[in-house]
Structure formats: C-alpha cells, structure tokens
Amino acid sequence: MLDIADLRREYIKGGLHREELPVEPIALFERWLKQACEAQLSDPTAMSVATVDASGQPFQRLVLLKHFDQQGFVFYTNLGSRKAQQIAGNAKVSLLFPWHTLERQVHVTGVAEPLSTLEVVKYFHSRPKDSQIAAWVSRQSSRISARGLLEAKFMEMKQKFANGEVPLPSFWGGYRVRFDSVEFWQGGAHRLHDRFLYTRLGEGKDAWHIDRLAP
Structure with missing residues (x-):
C-alpha cells in the first residue's frame, strides 16, 4: 500500500491581506x-x-467556465446529464477552482439557473464544428457498451452535417450560477493559510460582507 501520510510541502508563494481586497469578489476573481x-x-x-x-448524495465533476460577470458563472452541458437532472431537483450548487500551482483555491456557492436559448445558440455556434457534432452524439451520463459506438455515431453525424450548419440539439444548454458567497484561499507558511469569505448582504444586492476565516 502506498504510504502518503507524510507527503506534504510548504506554501510559500505569498499571502493575501485584507487591504488588498476589493469591495466585491468578481474583481479579485478576475x-x-x-x-x-x-x-x-x-x-x-x-x-x-x-x-x-x-437522496442527498453529493456528486462532483470538472467542467470549463465559459463566462463570468457580476451576474454569475456560466457553463454548458447536456441537459439530460446527471448534473442537469440533479440541478432540476436542487438548483443549489458549489463551484471550486483548484489553482494548486499558484497555491490558490476559489470556492463559490450559489443557485444554477438555465441560460436563455439565445445565449445557448450563440455559444453553440461559436464552438468548433466537431464539438458541435459531438454534442449530438453523446447521451451524457448514460451507460454504453463500447467506445466504438460513440465513434461510429460521430462519423455518421459528421457525414450528415458535412455540407451545412449543425443545429442546436434540443437537449443541450447551459447554466448561470448566481453566486451568494465566494471564498478565496491562499496557501501560507506553516499551514497558516489566508482565507477570505465574501457573503452577499441580501438576495439580489451587490453589497458584500467580508470575513477572514481561520485556516
């Protein structure tokens, strides 16, 4: 059995100080x-x-952030996927950006809201054509017997759309996570990390309370 109990390193890239913090979190996130x-x-x-x-079972997966602003964090997905089904039942989600090399993490909590069709169409047609075709191929999170089935379906759809625009699948969309808290974590020497939590002061407001958290 691999012994990992003694694997550790010091965090020495620098701290995060209250006087460096902007009044709202998106400026620091950017x-x-x-x-x-x-x-x-x-x-x-x-x-x-x-x-x-x-049932209350948590799930996590990595996705790519595609846009962010004061309104929230945006990502796209298959609307039949496990994550989309779970969001339909409970729209409260958590995001984590793991920037280990910089000894940083950003943790976000909020509510995922479906994007408008206009937003989804605009982004879908900005993707490479093969990525658009792949969206038609995969019933995300469903069980499949072999990768070859996916590849065969991809070639079939690639031929179908070879000479024209790829339409937006009805089962493909995205979400905007409207955030109510953002925590910034900066590694510190001797495990004395710097953690600052922005908490929104009331629903729909742009005012924030900032707390330093113990590491």
Missing part, C-alpha cells in the same frame, strides 16, 4: 484568473461543479 492564465496553468478555467441528488 485578477486571479488572469494570473492563472499568465502562469500557463493547464485548464485554468476548469472548475469542479458539485450537485446533490434526491
């Missing part, structure tokens, strides 16, 4: 995401999306 991109991290927009099923 700064950190820009720095993650500049550091050439693999998939800097990858985020874990956590949902809960009807």
Whole structure:
C-alpha cells in the first residue's frame, strides 16, 4: 500500500491581506484568473461543479467556465446529464477552482439557473464544428457498451452535417450560477493559510460582507 501520510510541502508563494481586497469578489476573481492564465496553468478555467441528488448524495465533476460577470458563472452541458437532472431537483450548487500551482483555491456557492436559448445558440455556434457534432452524439451520463459506438455515431453525424450548419440539439444548454458567497484561499507558511469569505448582504444586492476565516 502506498504510504502518503507524510507527503506534504510548504506554501510559500505569498499571502493575501485584507487591504488588498476589493469591495466585491468578481474583481479579485478576475485578477486571479488572469494570473492563472499568465502562469500557463493547464485548464485554468476548469472548475469542479458539485450537485446533490434526491437522496442527498453529493456528486462532483470538472467542467470549463465559459463566462463570468457580476451576474454569475456560466457553463454548458447536456441537459439530460446527471448534473442537469440533479440541478432540476436542487438548483443549489458549489463551484471550486483548484489553482494548486499558484497555491490558490476559489470556492463559490450559489443557485444554477438555465441560460436563455439565445445565449445557448450563440455559444453553440461559436464552438468548433466537431464539438458541435459531438454534442449530438453523446447521451451524457448514460451507460454504453463500447467506445466504438460513440465513434461510429460521430462519423455518421459528421457525414450528415458535412455540407451545412449543425443545429442546436434540443437537449443541450447551459447554466448561470448566481453566486451568494465566494471564498478565496491562499496557501501560507506553516499551514497558516489566508482565507477570505465574501457573503452577499441580501438576495439580489451587490453589497458584500467580508470575513477572514481561520485556516
């Protein structure tokens, strides 16, 4: 059995101080995401999306953030997927951006709301054509017997749409996570990490309370 109990390292890349914090969280998130991109991290927009099923069982998976602003964090998915079915039953979700190389994490809580058809169509047709075709092929989260079935279906659909535009599948869409809390975690020496939690002061308001949390 692999012994991992003693695997550890010090976090020495720097701290996060209250005087550095903007009054609202998106400004700091944008700064950190820009720095993650500049550091050439693999998939800097990858985020874990956590949902809960009807029995209370949590699930997590990595998806790519495709847009963010004061209104929320946007991602796209198959609307028949497990995550979409769970969101339909409980729209409260959690997001986590794991920027380990920079010794940072950002944790978001909020409510996932379906995007408008106009938003989905606009993004869908901005994707590479093969990605558009792949959206038609996979019934996400369903059980399949072999990868070859997916590949055969992909070639079939690629031939079907070879000379024209790929239409938006009715089962493909996206969500905007309207956030009510954002936590910024910066690793610190001796495990004395810096954690600051932004909490929205009332539904629909743009005012935030900031707390420092013990590591």
